[in-house]
Amino acid sequence: MSAPGPDTDVRSDIPPVLVENVSVRFGAIKALSEVSFTVEPGTIHAIIGPNGAGKSTMFNVLSGVYRAAEGQVRFGEHRLDQMRPYKIAGVGVARAFQNIALSAGQTVAENLMLGRHHLTRAGFIAAGLRLPRATKEGKLHGARVAEIAEFLELGDKLHTPVGVLSYGDQKRVEVARALCTEPRLLLLDEPVAGMNAEETHRMAEAILEIRAGLGISVVLVEHDMGMVMSLADRVTVLDFGRRIADGTPAEVQRDPEVIRAYLGSGDEIDPSEAAEAAAAGASSSETPGMPS
Amino acid sequence: MSESTLTEAPGAHPSGVGRPAPAGRGRSWLRPLLLVLALVVMLALPLYVEEFWLRTGFAAAGAIVGAIGLNLLVGTSGQLSLAHAFFLAVGAVSYVYVSGEPGGLGVAELGGLGLPPIIGMIVGVLLAGLAGLLFSPLAARLRGIYLGVASLALVFIGIHVLNSWTEVTGGFNGRSAPEFSLFGFTFGNRDPELYVLAVPFREAERLWYLGLVLALAAYLFARNILRSRPGRALQTLRDSEVAASVMGVNVQGYKARIFLVSSMYAGLAGVMYALSIGSIAPESFGLELSILYLAMIVLGGLGSVNGAVLGAIFVSALPLIFQRYADLIPFVGGGGLAAGEAARFLFGAAIVLVILFEPAGLAGIANRIAGRSRRPGGRVTEHPPDTPSRSSEPSPSDPPAQGSTT
Ligand SMILES: Nc1ncnc2c1ncn2[C@@H]1O[C@H](COP(=O)(O)OP(=O)(O)O)[C@@H](O)[C@H]1O
Ligand SMILES: [Mg+2]
Numbered sequence: 001m002s003a004p005g006p007d008t009d010v011r012s013d014i015p016p017v018l019v020e021n022v023s024v025r026f027g028a029i030k031a032l033s034e035v036s037f038t039v040e041p042g043t044i045h046a047i048i049g050p051n052g053a054g055k056s057t058m059f060n061v062l063s064g065v066y067r068a069a070e071g072q073v074r075f076g077e078h079r080l081d082q083m084r085p086y087k088i089a090g091v092g093v094a095r096a097f098q099n100i101a102l103s104a105g106q107t108v109a110e111n112l113m114l115g116r117h118h119l120t121r122a123g124f125i126a127a128g129l130r131l132p133r134a135t136k137e138g139k140l141h142g143a144r145v146a147e148i149a150e151f152l153e154l155g156d157k158l159h160t161p162v163g164v165l166s167y168g169d170q171k172r173v174e175v176a177r178a179l180c181t182e183p184r185l186l187l188l189d190e191p192v193a194g195m196n197a198e199e200t201h202r203m204a205e206a207i208l209e210i211r212a213g214l215g216i217s218v219v220l221v222e223h224d225m226g227m228v229m230s231l232a233d234r235v236t237v238l239d240f241g242r243r244i245a246d247g248t249p250a251e252v253q254r255d256p257e258v259i260r261a262y263l264g265s266g267d268e269i270d271p272s273e274a275a276e277a278a279a280a281g282a283s284s285s286e287t288p289g290m291p292s
Numbered sequence: 293m294s295e296s297t298l299t300e301a302p303g304a305h306p307s308g309v310g311r312p313a314p315a316g317r318g319r320s321w322l323r324p325l326l327l328v329l330a331l332v333v334m335l336a337l338p339l340y341v342e343e344f345w346l347r348t349g350f351a352a353a354g355a356i357v358g359a360i361g362l363n364l365l366v367g368t369s370g371q372l373s374l375a376h377a378f379f380l381a382v383g384a385v386s387y388v389y390v391s392g393e394p395g396g397l398g399v400a401e402l403g404g405l406g407l408p409p410i411i412g413m414i415v416g417v418l419l420a421g422l423a424g425l426l427f428s429p430l431a432a433r434l435r436g437i438y439l440g441v442a443s444l445a446l447v448f449i450g451i452h453v454l455n456s457w458t459e460v461t462g463g464f465n466g467r468s469a470p471e472f473s474l475f476g477f478t479f480g481n482r483d484p485e486l487y488v489l490a491v492p493f494r495e496a497e498r499l500w501y502l503g504l505v506l507a508l509a510a511y512l513f514a515r516n517i518l519r520s521r522p523g524r525a526l527q528t529l530r531d532s533e534v535a536a537s538v539m540g541v542n543v544q545g546y547k548a549r550i551f552l553v554s555s556m557y558a559g560l561a562g563v564m565y566a567l568s569i570g571s572i573a574p575e576s577f578g579l580e581l582s583i584l585y586l587a588m589i590v591l592g593g594l595g596s597v598n599g600a601v602l603g604a605i606f607v608s609a610l611p612l613i614f615q616r617y618a619d620l621i622p623f624v625g626g627g628g629l630a631a632g633e634a635a636r637f638l639f640g641a642a643i644v645l646v647i648l649f650e651p652a653g654l655a656g657i658a659n660r661i662a663g664r665s666r667r668p669g670g671r672v673t674e675h676p677p678d679t680p681s682r683s684s685e686p687s688p689s690d691p692p693a694q695g696s697t698t
Contacts (some may be wrong), residue, residue, distance in 0.1 A: 011300075063538045089540030101535035103528050105595075114524050118540035124553055127520035128513040138520060151298040179298070181540065213298045 011215040014041040014184050015076030017062070022071035022081070024057050024241075031057040034071065035243045037236040039185070044211055044218045046228045046249075049238035050261065055221040056098055058238070059189050062219070063095045064088040075185065090118045092184035096174040096191055098221070104163030108154055108173055109145060111162055115180025116141040145180055152176045152206060168199040175203070179210065186210065186218045192227060200224065204231055229253070237261070334504055338497040339488065346496040347568070348612045353503030354564030355608035357510040359588040359600040361557020364514055366586070367594035368523065369550045370530030371431065372440030377581035378450040379555040382423045383416035383562025384469075384572045389460045390415045391470045402467055403459045409472045413563045420559020421552055428548035435533070447579050454574035466573030469566035471495075472502065479567075499567065506564065507601075510557060514597045517553075526550055527595070587639050591646055593653025602654040606642075611635035 017039035024032040032054045039045040047055050060066040062073060064085035073080040078091050094115070102111050120141055122134035149155050152172045157165060162173055175191055188207070192200040204227050211218055222228050228235065228249065235252045237245040239261040245252050252258055338346055362376050391412030392404035407415075424431075427446065434442055454461045461467065472479040479498040486492070517523045529536035529543050537543045566572050584607055592603025614621060614631035621634075629637070650656050 065534055065538065084542075085534075085537035086540050086542045089538060095538050097535065097538075101532045103531045105531075106524070106527060110524055110527075113521075114528050114536075114539050114541075117521065117525060120521050122521045124517060124522050124549060127522050128517045130516050134520060148298065177539065182300075210298060214300050 011042070011184075014215065014217055016040055017080075017185060017217065017219070018072075018074040019058075019062075020072050020074070022058070022061055022068045022073060024054070024061060024066055025069050030241050032061070032068075032238075032241045035236075035238065035241070036071075037243065037246055039217050039219055040234070041217055042211065042215050043233040044207065044220060044231050046220045046222060046232035046235045047238060048222065048225075048228055048235060049244075052240075053238040054241040055238060056189055057241075059095060059187050059219075059221065062088075062187055063093060086118070089181060092182070093187065094178035094181040094183035094185070095187040096171075096178040096189060098189035098193065100170050100174055102162045102170060102173055102177070105161060107159050107161055108149065108165070108176075109142070109158040111173055112145045112149060112158075112177050112180045113138075113141065115177045116145065118181065148176050148179050151209075152179075153202070168195045171195060171199075172203070175206070184216055186216055188218060189221045190223060191220070192222065192224055200227065207231060335501075338500050343494075343496040344612075344616060346500040348609050350496070350499040350503040350564070351568045351612065352605045352608045353507040354561050354568055355585075355588065355604035356507045356601050357564060358558050358561030358585055359592065359604035360510050360514045360597055361554045361561065362585050363589040363592070363595065363597065363600040364517070364526070364557070365550055365554035367589055367596065367600075368518065368530065369526040369547065370436060371434075371547060371551065372437055373431075373443045373551070373554070374440050374579065374582045374586075375427070375443035375446035376554075376558050376585045377577045377579065378443075378446040379420045379423060379558030380562035380565060380581065381450045381454060381572075381577035382420040382555075383559030384566040384577070385454070385461050385562075386416040386419045386559070387412040387563040387566055388462075388467060388469050388572055392467065393470070401459060402462060409470055410474055412470070413472070413560070416563040417556050417559040420562065421556040424552045424555025424558075425548075427555075428551045431551035432544040432548040444579070447577075447582060450577055451574055454572075454577060461572070461574070464574055466571050466576075468571040469569070472499070472567055502567075503564065506560065510560070511597060511601065514600075518597065522546070522549075530595075584639075587643060589653075591639070591642055591653055593655035594651075596653070596655040598658065599653045599655030602658065606654065607639060610638065 019038070020036050021034045022032055022036070023030065023034055035054070035058065037045070047058060049055055057066060061068050062080060064080060064083050064087070068081045071081070075091065075093065078088075080088055080093065083091075103114075120137050122131075122137055125131075126134040146155065146158060149158055152175060154169065154172055154176055157169065162170060165173065171191060171194065175188065178186055178188070191207070192203045195203060207218060207220070208231065210216065220228070220232065232249055235245075235247065235249050236243060237252055237255070237258050239257075244257045244261055245255040247255070337349075358376065358380060362373065365371050365373055387409070389403065389412075390405045390407050391409045392402070393406050394404040395402055427443070430442055431439055455464050457463075477484070479495060479502055481494045486494075486498075518527075525536060525541040525546050528539065529541060529546060533543050536546075565576070569576070588603035588607045589600055590603070591606060592601065593599025611632050614635050618631050646653050652659070
């Protein structure tokens with residue numbers, strides 16, 4: 001069992017995530033078969049594996065987009081596998097998408113304000129008539145949104161339409177929008193894919209700071225092995241929808257089946273390289289994402 | 293990452309003052325000044341222009357209300373509806389029945405409740421809303437073009453009912469619409485007789501102001517919605533239903549509610565339509581009307597309230613103007629095209645041009661003329677906001693064919 005990092009102050013209201021024997025099928029394809037793992041409160045838990053291993057599918061189960069054919073997902077007293085996505089957001093699960101899913105025509109601020117949706121109340125009548133409570137609510141939450149934007153270095157871009165931002169900036173807006181929901185569990189699907197080394201390094205620092213500052217749990221899907229090894233408290237490895245390993249980064253790296261999966265897929269990562277990268281820390285990771 | 297650190301927000305409800313993020317548009321003195329000026333001109337107009345323009349103005353005001361409502365549904369939320377004409381009909385018929393007097397004109401025995409017209413107007417809006425609500429379970433589950441096809445059925449049902457429920461609708465002959473009045477003040481030619489600066493204020497002048505007030509209210513309500521929580525939810529679910537729901541938006545609930553709001557707008561537009569024409573008839577509420585409304589919002593600019601206004605004015609006023617000035621316009625009137633036909637050709641051409649050259653519609657053209665982007669800072673961005681980002685974005689470790697759910 002990995003304990004949270006030394007600088008972490010785990011909040012008491014953060015339950016573990018218990019994924020138990022989850023299977024997902026798409027017709028004949030079994031995208032996930034009986035996958036289990038536990039995300040301990042306040043940890044950074046990485047899910048890795050070759051392309052098509054089922055990582056995004058797992059995120060889709062955790063966020064309620066896909067239904068699991070079998071198994072269950074528990075988050076405190078909530079059964080995430082039985083809830084609709086918007087209800088899952090309501091209990092504090094937030095997700096940044098791998099493929100950016102922002103509204104390109106809206107500004108950064110407007111996209112981030114969407115993250116406040118479940119924390120706010122204004123409906124059509126209150127908003128349409130500009131009732132004082134609606135305006136006040138907007139101001140209040142706008143202030144927190146600006147704070148989060150500042151934290152992810154988007155403070156000067158609040159009023160820029162998302163569509164004109166650089167790719168790296170858009171990725172950060174994705175993460176910021178998820179943070180704006182004040183999550184207890186943050187799901188990050190390849191947050192640094194497509195970023196350059198400098199941006200990757202800063203994102204890694206931001207993730208550590210999120211965990212340290214907010215004390216929340218983070219589940220991270222990532223291809224950048226250097227980043228995974230230096231950030232994660234625990235790693236679950238998927239291959240062809242099966243869990244092939246689960247443990248600390250060091251344990252997982254030595255696991256023969258993991259080595260075989262990565263070598264077998266041919267186009268992925270050399271585990272010895274991964275070990276080096278891990279030793280050197282995230283800052284040295286030159287690859288902005290592994291070739292697929 | 294940055295010098296600023298992130299700390300837990302106090303509970304779910306943050307406190308503290310800061311920049312109100314979403315509302316922070318550039319504020320200059322020029323905009324409010326122009327708005328006030330425009331309003332003064334509008335208010336003074338009945339003193340100077342002839343009846344034709346005032347009547348055209350009221351017809352346009354009704355179209356503006358309807359177009360704003362349809363644009364909230366189609367442009368903002370990405371839900372296609374061909375049933376707008378049906379909801380206009382519900383509003384118009386309700387008004388005429390609730391506020392009309394019972395009586396038998398020749399063949400048909402007409403019913404009517406004879407209630408004050410303001411009640412008729414409110415009932416018209418509410419019943420159109422109720423009709424929308426009854427249809428909304430379907431509207432919530434269907435998406436885009438599928439909703440369009442399903443909503444088509446309502447138009448045919450509407451026409452059938454209009455033709456056959458003679459006691460209420462007047463049947464295929466239609467029936468006349470009662471004059472509007474408010475607390476004893478009639479929006480007609482007398483009761484009371486009224487002169488302003490020696491100009492007689494008759495029905496056309498009075499309706500002009502009614503149209504102005506209703507259109508302005510419809511406009512402000514829609515603008516406010518778009519700039520706040522429900523508007524952001526609708527725009528996001530249009531762009532990605534998955535993203536919206538994962539961010540906490542009850543997608544089905546919002547689709548149902550915007551359908552309801554849109555049908556209430558249509559109900560009010562229907563009441564105004566009845567007042568503008570002075571009567572209702574089944575053929576007014578056919579599929580063609582739905583399509584004219586779609587033309588308004590496409591021409592004006594999908595998703596833009598200003599666009600709906602411009603498109604509505606263009607589409608509703610043009611045939612009237614053609615008719616009036618037929619002898620002055622080449623190829624129209626006399627041996628040439630009928631005015632209505634000419635207008636339709638022009639709409640067709642205009643829609644093709646808009647789709648080819650300015651997808652943001654008249655609102656986009658207006659913005660361009662004003663020489664500014666929508667955003668403060670005054671910088672007109674080189675690439676249109678829609679080109680980069682999202683689905684087609686190449687990202688190194690992105691396997692293809694994962695849809696928007698990865
Ligand atoms: N909506 C879907 N329909 C059919 N197959 C899917 C769908 N989503 C994912 N899959 C399949 O499931 C497998 C796992 O995909 P995914 O979870 O996206 O992998 P990754 O680990 O790269 O994120 C792949 O074979 C993929 O083709
Ligand atoms: Mg993936």
